Amino acid sequence: MGLKQEDYLASASKQQKVDADMEFLAAPVKSAVDKFQLLPEFLKVRGLVKQHLDSFNYFVRTEIKKIVRANDLIRSKVDPSIYLRYKDVWIGEPSLLESGINEKLSPHRCRLSDITYAAPIYVNIEYSNGSHGQKTFPVEKTLPVVKNKVVIGRMPIMLRSCCCILHGKDEAELSRLGECPLDPGGYFIIKGTEKVILIQEQLSKNRIIIDTDKKGCIQASVTSSTEATKSKTVIKMEKEKIYLYLNQFASKVPIMVVLKAMGMESDQEVVQMVGRESQYGALLLPSIEECASNGVYTQQQALEFLEKKVKRSPYYNPSLDQGGKALVILRDVFIANTLVIQNNFRPKCLYVGVMLTRMMEAILNKDAMDDKDYVGNKRLELSGQLLSLLFEDLFKTTNEEVIKSVDATLAKPSRSSRFDFSQLLVKDNITHGLERTLSTGNWDVKRFRMHRKGMTQVLARLSFIGTLGHMTKISPQFEKSRKVSGPRALQPSQWGMLCPCDTPEGEACGLVKNLALMTHVTTDEEQGPIISLCYCLGVEDLALLSAEELHAKDSFLIMLNGLILGKHRRPQRFANVMRKLRRAGKLGEFVSVFVNEKQRCVYIASDGGRVCRPLVIADKGVSRIKKHHMKELLDGVRNFDDFLREGLIEYLDVNEENNALIALYEGEATTETTHIEIEPFTILGVCAGLIPFPHHNQSPRNTYQCAMGKQAMGNIAYNQLCRMDTLIYLLVYPQRPLLTTRTIELVGYDKLGAGQNATVAVMSFSGYDIEDAIVMNKSSLDRGFGRCIVMKKLSAENQKYENNTSDRIIRPQRDGHDAERMQILDDDGLAAPGEIIRPNDIYINKQSPIDTRSKVSSPAGLEDKYYKPSRQTYKGPEGETAVVDRVSLFTNRNKNLCIKFMIRHTRRPEVGDKFSSRHGQKGVCGTILQQEDFPFSERGICPDLIMNPHGFPSRMTVGKMIELLGSKAGVSSGKFHYGSAFGEPSGHADRVEAISETLVKHGFSYNGKDFIYSGITGLPLQAYIFMGPIYYQKLKHMVLDKMHARGSGPRVMITRQPTEGRSRNGGLRVGEMERDCLIAYGTSMLIYERLMISSDPFEVQVCRNCGLLGYYNHKLKTSICSTCKTGENVSTMKLPYACKLLFQELQSMNIVPRLKLTEA
Amino acid sequence: MAKVPIWDLPDVPKGELPPHLELQRTRVLCNSDAPTHTENIQYSGAYASMGVDNSVRLGQFQNNFKVEVIRVTEDDMEFDMIGIDAALANAFRRILIAELPTMAIEKVLIANNTSVIQDEVLAHRLGLIPIKVDPRLFDYMSENDVPHEKNTIVFKLHVRCERGGPRLTVKSDELIWLPNGSEFPLEAANLTSNSTSKPKTYTSFRCSQDSLPEFSENPIGLKYPDITIAKLGPGQEIELEAHAVKGMGKTHAKWSPVATAWYRMLPEVVLLQDVEGEKAEELKNKCPKPCNVFDIEDVGNGNKRAVVARPRACTLCRECIRGEGWDKYVALRRVKDHFIFTIESTGALPPEVLFTEAVKILEEKCERVITELS
Known part of the structure; x- marks a missing residue:
């Protein structure tokens, strides 16, 4: 980071000059460049997926204890003196109990061996055993038994949370554990698959x-x-x-x-x-x-x-009423939510009163209506909250089951064994419940009538950015089918909280959102202290007020989390004091205080799920952050939390932002300004942060890039070659973009890039570049441009059967007719790494026992003849040579030996492969030409690809042009240029003027256009050509995976028509519209051929008498009608087999289709 | 343009083009918006009406054609080719890039590769390493040829990174030339052959390459010893054999003998008017540092005048004609028949040899055309 260094040096030298000048030190930070350092600090403290981690940590540390405390006592219904009390609950280290030994788990091991990354839930319990047999007398109470560290289940652990073994580990330790240091965590590993609990958007509760x-x-x-x-x-x-x-x-x-x-x-x-x-x-x-x-x-x-x-x-039973x-x-x-204490309904009445007033205000004045799409009225439900719901439910059902079994045991007339309460605690219920829910994503909580589907998703590991983007995704509250525009529109209140660019196209457009870079999602906070603080600060208790005073004009209502606390006569002062206390750290940093003048209310919120973001506090428009603070930050004596603690920075939620006047830059601050943004580009999310100069692009282009960045091939993670995912796309030579942004550096895209800097000439060439196609240079491809590796997983399991027999893997035959197919096998019967695998090659020489049911005397030493081969063969596309990359063996959950093979295929780009720049400009490779045919510049530079200029006028991606200029200046001056969003004023984006100057300094034209010679004629072109490097992504859509054609091939059994789809080697359908065209064209024979001859022709015998289908008797060599029982009047005709099938199906439903033949 | 009565126009001497046409014929005019008159007029009778013969004449070409070598080093050269058509200059460029053969690693036999770099990628990287050997000493290997000493060069690479040691970077100097051909025995042949005869390998060399006179003095090696091939962690090992064969850049860029070869037309910077005083200073400053085309001349009594000192250095950044009215002072042009040719050799052959080889290939092609025609 050249720029940062310079800044640092500059500030350091300045510091020396005026070290004693306290006035200078007290001066506010002049430019916003300095404040940028807060961002990496922020991300260092919080991580990129801090919302998930915080939520899970809160659940593990606080919520789970609350749940257990709320349901801590279970008592037998049969004998009330028998009870069990939970004293404490906590979650241990992720481990696996294997044959009695607790073995520590590492996440990567879980991924590789398909197990769940989970930690035991320990409880301390105290229970009474009761006495033997007879009902206990209350007098002679036995002492309760105390048992500590009892496991009641296993909790899946979120990676990098406080329970995870990765917590607080540095880069070296992480890599020792096989983990990528840049991986953000925040997901679970369930049975070896990485699962994310999506952030759920909801309307706020209790409001x-x-x-x-x-x-x-x-x-x-x-x-x-x-x-x-x-x-x-x-x-x-x-x-x-x-x-x-x-x-x-x-x-x-x-x-x-x-x-x-x-x-x-x-x-x-x-x-x-x-x-x-x-x-x-x-x-x-x-x-x-x-x-x-x-x-x-x-x-x-x-x-x-x-x-x-x-x-x-x-x-309903009236007698019970x-x-x-x-x-x-x-x-x-x-x-x-308003609690009735001792049958005092007054607070509830007053609450209804407030509701009625608000409603009537809305009737009288439509402006008073609430906006459901307003972000302040929304809460984000995170993994912690969802897990606590689930855990509570499971915990309660477990307890109920315990009671049931206790009662069943106690109800038995005679018991011989000693009754031990703790033995009845079954842990499988919670373990399996959590695991099942997380792996299916179906939340079924019966108590709350909650049936939600698709809450978890398999973490997208297509590209590093895709993974990050997946973690910040917010799934909507509405069904996607609703044709409404309101919730889809960009809300002004989303500013800084949710990314304005990153949303999918199509049905979920605008509903699925993504968090912005600095957004934090709050967790629940204790209400009690806030309530008492409010009363201390002069809130008049509701109970002391008459009904009329509820809406007295001289005071404001104080609401805490939707609860009416009382009234205050000086709301502004009250709010200011609350905020001061918060800044001083006496109140939780995420408590928001919001004065609503219109509703004459002060809303205090401490509930979880609110989105908020950090802002610099300004006093009368003067930033509280001074130069010396930033210097201390740079020197490492101060961190982000210190800024928070000292009240220089605070978190504002969407509601409180309404009470603030936030200046974008320090220079724009006026005396009314209360806050200053840290960096304007943080309004964008992770995916949109990759785009250079997004503020110069037409907005949908940025949205397209957000979707496409997730499909780009590149490096997935540092441990990508140790992963055994079902499908991995890798780029052979990924590069970091020449034109970077601050976000790229913050998230680590510069370390795990997904693209290459291609020299692009914007010109029309050869005609194979129309409709966004690009012309590629063959020599560039020869040298490794766009080369990618596709890895697919094959797996096999050595199964055990009921009768204790099991599969076995045996030595391959080295000669005989199968020897050729077994060439790649090692002596252990498994394909060897590095071998070239062709279609129909056997990759595991497995045999299974013929008899898997009946008892076998010696299951281990079964004779050879009792085995049948069950080899697995590779079914890849013909002509593609793949290589066995890795073979891994492990024991899975069922204690079976499992084998995973990674099959690798290296591909060079071919015509039809999809590429895209970072500006939503996708295109396929139209043709590949020799380098000597390509145009070359005066300096001998030959472009890697040629893009048609028609891509620009309608797309208006000016950012791409600036990227080209900036990259060109970057390569010529040997330094990375920056293009952060809205970064020109703060120096995080280079201005075009400065870039042009650099270009001129290196002998290029200021406008980036070069004098080009045609490679074919050797003459100069009649135009200057806009040429320079642009970061290009190779997208995962490749022709090789899609191309498909067939002559004759497999047919569906039931209809005898060709199969459908590429994977089944299906036919190409002449559909309804194609048929219409053929009819309109009058090509009846062609229709006949397509729909009948080439599909499912079938010869049938039709009885002219009854009109039903007969059959051909091969013995008698005659056709017979089975209905008329004669062979007379039977004609032979052709019809589609599907038609014959229809007739028979109709007949089976007692409908008689009769054919009337005009001829024959 | 001001209207001028036709009889006021100067007489055009016969057999000579009027100056504006001559300019268009011989120069590319690099205006600020786009270059104009880039095309060459090939038609012999294009100027027949003016009595000018535009046909190509061998004698004329022989008289006018000049080659001036500006700079030759081991690996690259720059020379001027004057008095030649762009099509011919381009033909040389194209031949240099695509049709001159070199030797490059084509087949890699990997015995062991436990490094992080995949076999295919490793093979691809090896293929792109330039080999310092004269390709003219070798034959092409056709499909049903066996690899022998006249068509194959074998290298071996065997490196391992010891456990406990630091990580290792495998550089190209680890590739060792095997003059006796492959050392890997053919598995199938191994079973049948008796122990006395040499085991059959993947190559069938009749004699050692270093016994051949052309290599005994000058052993085959790689051009650069410091190309990173792979990086090895502790315990990782690469053992392979690389077979280099002769090929052409057309097939794969690794056989291209040049990093690149290109030309540019000779820049011509003309001051249309005298640029004096401050304007001269401005013009000099306009031209960016690396080019620095203009100089300032003292014309006495403190007056300054801009002169074009180094037109060759012009990169056509068009800074001097940027801005209102500057195109009235300066004209940027390119001489159409003067090519500044640059060849950057990858190291198999010195650039000057490459060029003569290219000429030979063109000659051959021409001869083939002639024989086909006659």
Whole structure:
């Protein structure tokens, strides 16, 4: 990093000059270049996938203990004195219990040997054994038994989390463990496959959301979520009356009845609570009238009214009904997040009051409506939260099962053995539950009626950037099919939190998002201290307020995580104090304080799943970060956390950003400015960060590149040659881009690049470059440009069978007719690494026992004749010579010997292979020409590829042109140039003027155009040609994997038509539209040939009498109609076999298709 | 252009082109937007109406054609070819790149390779290593030829990185020439042959190559000893044999005897008007450092005038004609029949030999055309 060095030197020299000048030291950082150093620091502290790691760490450290503490006691129903209490829970080191020995696991071993990277969950338990046989008497209590470090299951461990053995390891230690130091972690290894739990986007829980339903009715909804219950409460204005919709009630319920049922009997109080202004009263009036017309005046009447509306379960037993079910619903389900303590429903009433007011404000003024797509109203659910849901469920079911088995044992009349509670703790339930859920991705939590599919995905290992991009992907809350534009549109509140470029094309466009570079996702934080702090800071408790005071004009409501805390008369001051406390570290760094003037509320949030990002704090527009801070950072005496701790930097979430005025650069700050961005390019994510000069491109081009960067071949990881993935694409000579960005350096793309710097001439040439095709130089390809390695995995298992027999691998035959196919086998019966493997070659000489069921006397010493060969042969494309790269042997979960083979194939680019630059400009190789035919410049430079200039006008990828200029200047001056997004003002991107100057200094034209001679005629071209290096990616789509043609070939058994698809060597279908064309053209014989002769012609015998199909009797050599039982009147005709099949299928359904023949 | 009555135009002498046509015929005009008049007029009667004969005449060519060698080193040379058509100059360039044979490693027999670098990649890398041997001493190996001493050069590479030692970089000097041919026995032959006779190997050399007079003095080696072939970690080993054969750049770039060969037309920088005073200074400064085409001449009494001092150094960056009105002062041109030819040899043959070889090949081709025609 040439630039960084210079900066450092410059700042160091300056430092010397004015060391004593304290005034200078106190001056704010002049340019933003200096602040950039915070970014690598930030990433060093947090890592690239910190959101996953933080979430998992929180789960492992805090959440799991909470869950166990909440369900710590299990007691037998038969004998209440028998109990088990969980004292503590923690997660150990990842290990595997193998034949009684705890063996430490390393992630790479798990990958290679298809096992789960998991650690035991330990608990400390205390339980009573009870006495023998008889029911215990409460008097003679036996002392509880204490058992420590009991394993209750195995928890899959997220790589690089605090439980992982990779945690805190340095580069050398990581490589010793077979791990790539640049790998971000944040995923799990389940049965050898790497699984990511996608970040789930959701509407925030426990918050009032005002919006409209399908009919346009305005509603206020709250999705409550507590440890115990999850519910959705909707209050809706329908035909001017306000109703409550709750799942537990069979139909809508008038809200006034609900309020009355909760003890707010006075209509006046209700009106006061909503607001005394006449318009509110007018809106409430119809509801009040309805309530009166229903004859509901008192709490008792209201409860009786509600009782009738309660949904009855189908197997409802009226005798069991104790009444008061409505009250229970109102207490536990209705707005479940406000807790009812000692049947005090007042907070709940006030909550309804706030909901009603918000709703009415929205009715009176449409602007007060909430935006569901607003990022501040969204929460991101991460792996930790999802795992805790799952673990809680599994833990509870385990406990229930324990009770069940305890009760079953206790209920037995006579027990001989000593009863030991701890023996009944089965650990398989949790282990398997976690493993199954993570490997299938189906979250089924019955208690919350949660059935979500596709939550985990196999980590994309196609390219390093693809892996990173996969970790930051956010999967949407909506189904993809919804044709709505709102949630797909780019929200202004996404600024800095979610990448504006990185989204897929097509159906998931705009719904699937990606995190930006600096985004952090919060985890839950303890509410208690915040509540007491708020009361200390002068929040008036809700309980002390009358209904009318709820909306008093002189004070603001204080809400904490959707809970009404009370009121404050000086909200701004309160907010400022809260923020000061946060900056001083007295409050969690991720607690957000947001004053909403419009709603007259102060929202304090400490819940998990909010997105936030760090910003530099400014006092009256002057940055708090001074030069000496940055110097200390560079000297290594200060790190990112110090900046946070000293209140120089803070995290703001989307809501609090609304209270801040954030300047992009220091120079733009005014006195009102409260914060300054660290670096503007951090609004982009990892994938978009690779693009040089993205701010000069048309925006969809950046989006296309984000999708394509994930398909580019290159280096996957440092341990790529030790990995045994099913498919690996590697580039033989990957390079780092000549035109880099800061993001590239931060994420390590310069170390694991996926592309090559190709000298590109932008000109039309040979006609084989139309429609984005590119012309390639054969000599460049000869020298290794675009060469790639494709590795595929083959695997085999040495199976064991029921009767203890097992497969065996034997020495290959060295002569005989199979010897040729066994050439590549070693003496151990396995293909040897380095051997060339051709289609139909045997790569494992395996035999399996013929009899796998019946008992065999000596399973090990079975005679040879009881084995049948079950060799596995390589089925690759004909003509492709692949090489056995590696063979690995391991024992899998079932204690069977497994063998994995990596088959490697090196390919050079050919016509039709797909390439792309970093600007969403993909194209296939149109033709490959000799170097001598290629144009050459005055300096003898010959381009590697030629790109058609028509690619530019419509795509408007100016960034690509600047990349060309910058790379050209880079190669001529011998230094990397930068093209970070929005980087020109801060010096992270070189300006075109500066680049042009460098070009001129090295004797090139300022515009990058060279004087070119034609290689064919030898004469100069009649134009100057824009020529220079551009970073080109080779994409994974290669002709070799796609090309397909067939003459005759396999057919489907049932229809006798040609098979479908390349993998089955299928035919090429003449489809409906092709058929239409042929009809329109009048080529009836061609249709006949295509649809019948070349497909499934079949000769049938048709009875002219009955019109049914007969058969040909080969013995009698006559055709017979089986219905008429004669051979007369039977004609032979041809029809498609599928047609005959249809007739027979119809006949089987008692429909008789009869053929009437006009001829014959 | 101002209108000039036709009778005011100067008389055009017969047998000579008017100056603007002469300029177009002999120069490429490198304007700021695009080069113009790049084409050569081949038609002999193109200027017949003006009484000028445009046909190619051998005698004329013989008189005018000149070759001036500017610089020759071991590996590259620069020379001027004056008085020749672009098509011919280009033919030499194309032949140099694609049709001059060299020896390059084509077949690699890998006995053992435990390094991280894959066999195919290793073979590819070996193929691109230039070999210092005169290809004229060898024959092409056709499909059904057996490798023998006249068509194959065998190298062996056997390196291992000892356990416990540091990592090892395998450089090209580890490739050892085997004048006696392959040392790897053919497996099939091994079984049948008796122990007394030499075991059959992958090559059938009748005699050792170093006994041949052309190699006894001058053993075959690689051009550069410091090309990185592979890197070995502790315990890794490479054992292989590389067979080099004769081939042409057409087939694969590894057989190309030149890194590149190209020409450029002689730059001609013309000051259309006198550039004096500050303007001269500006012009001199406009031209970037490495070129520095212009000089300043003192014309007395403190006046300065720009002169074109080093037109050959012009890289056509067009800085001097950039900006409003500058094209009225400076014209950049290229002389169409003056080629500055550069050959960068990879080391098999010295560049001057390469060029003469190229001439020979062209001659051969011409002869073939003539014989075909007659």
